[in-house]
Amino acid sequence: MPDTPPVSRYYDVKRDEQGQRYIDVYVNGLALLQNPLLNKTTAFTPQERRDLGLEGLIPPHVSTFAEQKERTYLRYLRQSTDLEKHEYLRALQDRNEVLFYAVLEDHLEEMLPIIYTPTVGEAVKQYSSNYRYPRGFTVSAQDIDRVEEMLENVSVNDVRMIVATDSSAILGIGDQGFGGMAISIGKLSLYTAAGGVGPDKTLPVELDVGTNRQDLIDDPLYLGLHQRRMTGAEYDEFLDKFVEAAHARYPKAIIQWEDFSRGTAFRVLERYRRVVPSFNDDIQGTGAMALSGLLSACRIKNEALTGQVYVVVGAGAAGIGVAMAIRQGLMHEGLSFEEAGARVFVVDRYGLLMEGQPDLEPQQMSFVRRPEDLAGWTYAGEAPTLHEVIVNSRATALLGFTGVPGLFRRESVDAMRAHTARPIIFPLSNPSSHVEAQPADLISWTDGQAIVATGSPFADIQYGTQAYPIGQGNNAFIFPGLGFGAVATRAREITDNMVMAAAYTLAELTPTDQGRVYPSISDLREISIRIAARVARQAITDGVCADRRMRSLSDEQIEANIRDRAWLPQYLPLRRTGRSTSRS
Numbered sequence: 001m002p003d004t005p006p007v008s009r010y011y012d013v014k015r016d017e018q019g020q021r022y023i024d025v026y027v028n029g030l031a032l033l034q035n036p037l038l039n040k041t042t043a044f045t046p047q048e049r050r051d052l053g054l055e056g057l058i059p060p061h062v063s064t065f066a067e068q069k070e071r072t073y074l075r076y077l078r079q080s081t082d083l084e085k086h087e088y089l090r091a092l093q094d095r096n097e098v099l100f101y102a103v104l105e106d107h108l109e110e111m112l113p114i115i116y117t118p119t120v121g122e123a124v125k126q127y128s129s130n131y132r133y134p135r136g137f138t139v140s141a142q143d144i145d146r147v148e149e150m151l152e153n154v155s156v157n158d159v160r161m162i163v164a165t166d167s168s169a170i171l172g173i174g175d176q177g178f179g180g181m182a183i184s185i186g187k188l189s190l191y192t193a194a195g196g197v198g199p200d201k202t203l204p205v206e207l208d209v210g211t212n213r214q215d216l217i218d219d220p221l222y223l224g225l226h227q228r229r230m231t232g233a234e235y236d237e238f239l240d241k242f243v244e245a246a247h248a249r250y251p252k253a254i255i256q257w258e259d260f261s262r263g264t265a266f267r268v269l270e271r272y273r274r275v276v277p278s279f280n281d282d283i284q285g286t287g288a289m290a291l292s293g294l295l296s297a298c299r300i301k302n303e304a305l306t307g308q309v310y311v312v313v314g315a316g317a318a319g320i321g322v323a324m325a326i327r328q329g330l331m332h333e334g335l336s337f338e339e340a341g342a343r344v345f346v347v348d349r350y351g352l353l354m355e356g357q358p359d360l361e362p363q364q365m366s367f368v369r370r371p372e373d374l375a376g377w378t379y380a381g382e383a384p385t386l387h388e389v390i391v392n393s394r395a396t397a398l399l400g401f402t403g404v405p406g407l408f409r410r411e412s413v414d415a416m417r418a419h420t421a422r423p424i425i426f427p428l429s430n431p432s433s434h435v436e437a438q439p440a441d442l443i444s445w446t447d448g449q450a451i452v453a454t455g456s457p458f459a460d461i462q463y464g465t466q467a468y469p470i471g472q473g474n475n476a477f478i479f480p481g482l483g484f485g486a487v488a489t490r491a492r493e494i495t496d497n498m499v500m501a502a503a504y505t506l507a508e509l510t511p512t513d514q515g516r517v518y519p520s521i522s523d524l525r526e527i528s529i530r531i532a533a534r535v536a537r538q539a540i541t542d543g544v545c546a547d548r549r550m551r552s553l554s555d556e557q558i559e560a561n562i563r564d565r566a567w568l569p570q571y572l573p574l575r576r577t578g579r580s581t582s583r584s
C-alpha cells in the first residue's frame with residue numbers, strides 16, 4: 001500500500017525505502033510525454049528514457065533544469081505581444097507543468113501580468129479563436145444531467161481547489177461566454193505559483209449556461225453553447241447539480257466562485273457557502289484586499305480607519321463586497337453597525353444608492369439612503385451624483401469597481417482635497433483599459449499627495465523629481481492564501497472571520513515606507529503562505545477545521561506545516577512498477 005493516497009489514474013506519488021518521493025507511472029511512451037503533470041520534456045534521465053519507453057522520442061541531450069529554464073525564457077522573450085507571451089506560457093503549462101511553474105517562480109513579477117490580469121482579459125476574448133488543448137472541466141446546459149459521469153473523465157482524483165465561473169461578469173469586460181475558462185485557469189495558476197496548491201490538486205471549471213452576447217451566438221467559430229443564458233429556477237438547478245456532483249467526486253475540494261454578475265454572485269455564495277466550503281473571490285477576496293489597502297493608507301496618513309469617509313462606486317459584486325468589508329473593518333475598530341454604515345456611501349449608475357431606485361438588489365439594501373438621511377446635502381436630481389456625494393459626504397477615500405474608464409474626474413479629486421490633505425483614491429477596475437482614472441493623472445492633479453492603488457499593474461509614476469510607486473490592489477494578494485489556508489485545514493466552511501484574518505494579515509505584511517499600500521508582487525508567495533497560516537488558525541478558532549492534527553498545533557507549527565506542504569516546481573524521479581493503486 002502506498003503511504004500517500006492515489007492522486008491520478010495515470011500515476012501515484014509514493015515513497016521509496018529511504019522515504020524519498022517518486023512518481024509511479026502507469027503510462028509510457030508518447031502517452032506519458034503528453035501528460036503535462038508527468039512530462040519532463042528533455043530532462044528525462046537515461047534510465048527513465050529506457051524504463052518508460054521514451055528512447056527515440058526525445059532529443060539525445062539530457063538537459064539540466066537550468067538549461068531548460070533558460071531555453072524556455074529566451075523563447076518567451078522572443079514573443080512579440082503580451083497575448084503571444086500568454087499563449088506561449090499556456091502552451092508550456094499544457095506541455096510541462098513543473099517547468100512552467102519553475103519559470104514563473106523565477107520571473108513572477110514579469111510574468112504575472114501575462115498569465116493573469118491584464119493579459120488574461122485578452123485571452124478570454126480570444127479563447128475560441130486560440131483554443132488548442134483541453135484543460136479543466138466544462139459542463140453546459142446541454143449535458144448537466146450527465147455531470148457526474150463527465151466528472152469521472154477528469155484524470156486527477158484528489159482535487160482540493162476548484163475555481164468556477166459562469167463568465168457573466170469577467171473582470172470589467174462583461175459577459176464572455178465560454179472564454180471565461182481562461183480566468184479559472186489563470187486564477188488557479190496563481191494558487192500553485194503563490195498559494196502552494198499542487199497543480200494536480202486544482203481544477204478550473206467553466207459553467208456554460210449560455211451567453212447573452214448575440215455576436216458570440218451568431219459566430220460559428222464560437223466554442224461555447226450557442227444559446228441565451230439560463231436564468232431563474234433553471235439556473236439554480238444547473239448549479240445545484242454541479243455542486244452536488246463536484247462535492248461527491250471531490251469531497252475535500254474548496255470552491256472559489258469567480259466573476260459571477262451581481263445578480264447571481266451573492267445568491268450563489270449564500271446558497272452554497274454552508275453546503276460546501278466556498279467563497280466568492282470578487283465579493284470576499286476583493287473586500288479583504290481593499291480593506292487591507294485602506295488600513296495601510298491610514299497608516300501612511302497616520303490617521304484611523306474610523307477617521308475616513310468612504311465612497312465606493314459600482315454597487316456590483318466587488319463594490320458591495322468592499323463596502324461590507326469596510327463596514328466590518330470599522331466595526332472591528334469599535335464602531336457600531338449604524339456608525340460604520342454612516343461612513344460608507346455606495347454609488348451606482350443612478351447615483352447614490354437611494355430608496356425606491358429601480359433594480360435594487362437585496363445585498364445593496366443596507367447601504368441605501370433615504371432623503372431624510374441626507375439633511376443638509378445639496379444635490380440637483382433625485383439622487384446625488386458621484387461628484388455630489390463626494391462633495392456633500394466630505395469624502396476622504398474613493399474606490400472604483402465600475403469597469404468604467406475615466407469615471408473619476410479632476411473636479412471630484414479637487415473636492416476631496418478640500419476634506420483631506422491626502423485623499424485615498426483606488427481606481428480598482430480591471431483590466432488596465434477599464435481603470436477609473438490614470439494613476440499619473442491622480443498624482444499630478446494632487447501634486448503627489450493622493451494615495452493611489454490600481455487593480456492592474458502600473459509602472460511607477462515619475463512626477464517632478466520623484467518616483468511614485470503604484471501598489472497593485474488585486475485580490476491576488478488574498479485568494480491564494482485564503483484558499484490554501486482553507487485547504488490545509490480542510491475547512492468545512494469559509495467564515496467571515498477567516499476572510500478578515502486574511503485582510504489584517506496582508507495589511508501587517510505591507511511595508512508602507514515607500515508610500516505603497518500593497519506589497520511587491522515578488523513577495524506574493526511568502527505573503528500567501530503567511531496569510532494561509534493565519535487563515536488556518538482562524539479556521540481552528542471558529543471550529544470549522546476538519547483536519548484533527550492541525551487543531552492541536554501552535555501558531556508556529558501551523559506556519560511550518562503550511563510552508564512544508566506547499567508544492568514546489570521540482571521534478572520527482574519517475575518509475576514504472578506496474579502496480580496501480582488508482583481508480584481507473
Ligand SMILES: NC(=O)c1ccc[n+]([C@@H]2O[C@H](COP(=O)([O-])OP(=O)(O)OC[C@H]3O[C@@H](n4cnc5c(N)ncnc54)[C@H](O)[C@@H]3O)[C@@H](O)[C@H]2O)c1
Binds near residue numbers: 262319350473
Ligand atoms: N482589483 C480587484 O482585485 C478587483 C476585484 C474584483 C473586481 N474588480 C473590478 O471591479 C469591476 C466590477 O466588477 P464586478 O464583479 O463587481 O462587476 P458587476 O457587474 O457585478 O458590477 C459592476 C457595477 O458597476 C455599476 N456601474 C456601471 N457603470 C457605472 C457608472 N457609470 N457609475 C456607477 N456605477 C456603474 C453597475 O451598475 C454594477 O452595479 C470590474 O472592472 C472588475 O475588474 C477588481
Ligand SMILES: O=C(O)C[C@H](O)C(=O)O
Binds near residue numbers: 474476
Ligand atoms: O481578476 C482580477 O484581476 C481581479 C478580480 O477578480 C477581477 O474580477 O477584476
Ligand SMILES: [Mn+2]
Binds near residue numbers: 259
Ligand atoms: Mn474576478
